[in-house]
Amino acid sequence: MNSQLNSNLSRRSLLKTLSVAGAALGTGYVISNPALGEPASPRTAKNNQNPWIYAFTIGDVEAWSISDGFLDFGQGLNLMYPESERDEMKKALEQRFEPTSSLQIYINILVLRKGSEVIVFDAGFGIVDHPDRGWLIEGLERVGINREDVTAAYLSHTHGDHMAGFIAPDEKPMYPNAVIYTTPEEHEFWMQTSHDFSRTKRDPKALDRMVKTAQMRFELLGGQIERAPAGSQMFGGLVTVEEAFGHTPGHAMYRITSAGETLLNFTDIAHSDILMFRNPSWVIGWDHDMSQAVETRRRFFKQASQQRTPCFGFHVPWPGLGGIAQRGSVESYDWAPRRIFWG
Numbered sequence: 615m616n617s618q619l620n621s622n623l624s625r626r627s628l629l630k631t632l633s634v635a636g637a638a639l640g641t642g643y644v645i646s647n648p649a650l651g652e653p654a655s656p657r658t659a660k661n662n663q664n665p666w667i668y669a670f671t672i673g674d675v676e677a678w679s680i681s682d683g684f685l686d687f688g689q690g691l692n693l694m695y696p697e698s699e700r701d702e703m704k705k706a707l708e709q710r711f712e713p714t715s716s717l718q719i720y721i722n723i724l725v726l727r728k729g730s731e732v733i734v735f736d737a738g739f740g741i742v743d744h745p746d747r748g749w750l751i752e753g754l755e756r757v758g759i760n761r762e763d764v765t766a767a768y769l770s771h772t773h774g775d776h777m778a779g780f781i782a783p784d785e786k787p788m789y790p791n792a793v794i795y796t797t798p799e800e801h802e803f804w805m806q807t808s809h810d811f812s813r814t815k816r817d818p819k820a821l822d823r824m825v826k827t828a829q830m831r832f833e834l835l836g837g838q839i840e841r842a843p844a845g846s847q848m849f850g851g852l853v854t855v856e857e858a859f860g861h862t863p864g865h866a867m868y869r870i871t872s873a874g875e876t877l878l879n880f881t882d883i884a885h886s887d888i889l890m891f892r893n894p895s896w897v898i899g900w901d902h903d904m905s906q907a908v909e910t911r912r913r914f915f916k917q918a919s920q921q922r923t924p925c926f927g928f929h930v931p932w933p934g935l936g937g938i939a940q941r942g943s944v945e946s947y948d949w950a951p952r953r954i955f956w957g
């Protein structure tokens with residue numbers, strides 16, 4: 615991706631170029647939908663007719679929630695722990711008219727623009743051959759942001775739905791002009807030679823590949839990666855990195871502050887908008903350290919509900935804006951979505 619990919623190129627040309635580049639390098643990426651506006655599948659057609667970009671403001675900063683798509687896990691509650699409480703979890707889902715045979719989560723990307731700074735929080739899946747995901751780049755273009763315009767990005771942790779989109783199909787950086795901030799703990803964990811996975815329920819057979827993929831992605835991003843420990847502030851105090859360890863060893867969340875307004879992007883502290891809120895001790899098997907993840911979630915929910923902090927969730931229903939409301943006096947919460955408006 616260099617000078618031939620400038621903003622004068624149409625989306626159609628861009629996708630053709632990426633497709634050719636991806637094929638030439640044998641990356642396995644295939645562009646299914648080279649002509650913008652020609653849906654690749656009925657699901658895409660349905661989604662193209664619905665809004666998936668929500669514009670709002672935080673103080674004097676422009677903000678968007680752009681959907682990168684959604685995930686539908688057929689394993690359903692088999693992904694959740696403790697096993698002995700799955701009946702209770704099922705009841706909680708049924709009560710809210712939710713399916714119980716699959717776990718459906720969203721991929722919401724927070725984007726900010728302040729002057730010449732364009733900041734993206736996690737990158738979604740990138741350009742992939744899948745109708746349900748990989749919509750971010752087109753969403754950015756629809757609000758007038760080209761990949762080259764992105765000046766900064768945050769990587770909350772190295773899982774594919776957050777990190778894959780930082781790499782273009784030609785294996786070059788998707789956002790060539792961006793600094794990508796991640797915590798030192800996250801970077802160090804994945805780049806070291808041996809890894810302790812004793813506190814996760816992930817399939818042990820998948821771990822080796824997960825490590826290699828994370829290392830390969832960090833290597834491809836090279837000098838773009840900058841370590842930003844918890845407490846780091848950027849852009850005159852607009853963004854503060856906060857510790858949210860547990861889901862991964864260096865998992866981060868982000869507090870956005872502008873002109874007296876706040877938005878807390880809690881990234882992967884909760885995946886379901888029902889289960890982890892109803893009982894913060896219910897955990898997903900993807901957590902690296904399940905007890906640390908629960909501790910982090912309990913601390914965060916308590917604080918955010920008491921302080922009534924406006925929140926943004928990466929995996930809760932789009933556009934991901936809302937608050938955390940305590941249910942009575944017990945340690946149980948509701949995700950309270952914010953009303954959204956058009957026009």
Ligand SMILES: [Zn+2]
Nearest residue numbers: 773775776882
């Ligand atoms: Zn995630």
